[in-house]
Amino acid sequence: MQNVLEVENLTFGYSKEKILFNDLSLSLAKGELKAIVGESGAGKSTIFELILQNRKPKSGKIRVTQNISEVFQDPYSSFHPSYTLYNQIADVASLNELDKYLTSLNLEAKLLHKLPHELSGGQLQRASILRAMLMKPDLLLLDEPTSALDNVIQLDVMKMLMEHLEDIGMLLITHDMDLASWCADEIITI
Numbered sequence: 001m002q003n004v005l006e007v008e009n010l011t012f013g014y015s016k017e018k019i020l021f022n023d024l025s026l027s028l029a030k031g032e033l034k035a036i037v038g039e040s041g042a043g044k045s046t047i048f049e050l051i052l053q054n055r056k057p058k059s060g061k062i063r064v065t066q067n068i069s070e071v072f073q074d075p076y077s078s079f080h081p082s083y084t085l086y087n088q089i090a091d092v093a094s095l096n097e098l099d100k101y102l103t104s105l106n107l108e109a110k111l112l113h114k115l116p117h118e119l120s121g122g123q124l125q126r127a128s129i130l131r132a133m134l135m136k137p138d139l140l141l142l143d144e145p146t147s148a149l150d151n152v153i154q155l156d157v158m159k160m161l162m163e164h165l166e167d168i169g170m171l172l173i174t175h176d177m178d179l180a181s182w183c184a185d186e187i188i189t190i
């Protein structure tokens, strides 16, 4: 099994006084879904910042594939406000499998021709997952990707993601321990 992410003895804090995590190690291969859970402010989103190399660790190593997609916590900041979703998705991803994902995400194709603010938070969240999947990543970073969805749609979306696990390693940030226990191979608590 080939790892798409290896984190070794990672230590990080925004200041010396407040270390968020100390000596954190984890690995992720295609076919695996691991969940990061922890209280608000524990540093879950910060781990993604480090994986995306937007921040440098205080110590430790991160080895990661270059082919990463992410779904951010706030769906409104995931898209540029001035362009249609279709344009923003077509810019970065192949549209070959568009119809298949629209169906499994229960999204109407006409929504894609709207501007981000014309969609609900839940519709935008699914559009963000659509874009991430069409990019065919090796590693998918999911930061509370279903927080704006009701329970039934949340489960449908998670099942759809899990059907594609064979080709992707997935790291899921969630505050929902039930969701993590249901879908994850391993739960990392910070």
Ligand SMILES: Nc1ncnc2c1ncn2[C@@H]1O[C@H](COP(=O)(O)OP(=O)(O)OP(=O)(O)O)[C@@H](O)[C@H]1O
Residues within 6 Å of the ligand: 014, 020, 038, 039, 040, 041, 042, 043, 044, 045, 046, 047, 175
């Ligand atoms: N750019 C920054 N500069 C200084 N401190 C920051 C910065 N970004 C986040 N923090 C602080 O670091 C801590 C961890 O933030 P982070 O967003 O990673 O937490 P989280 O576990 O994802 O929280 P939540 O579940 O509420 O999204 C928080 O105390 C936050 O205030």
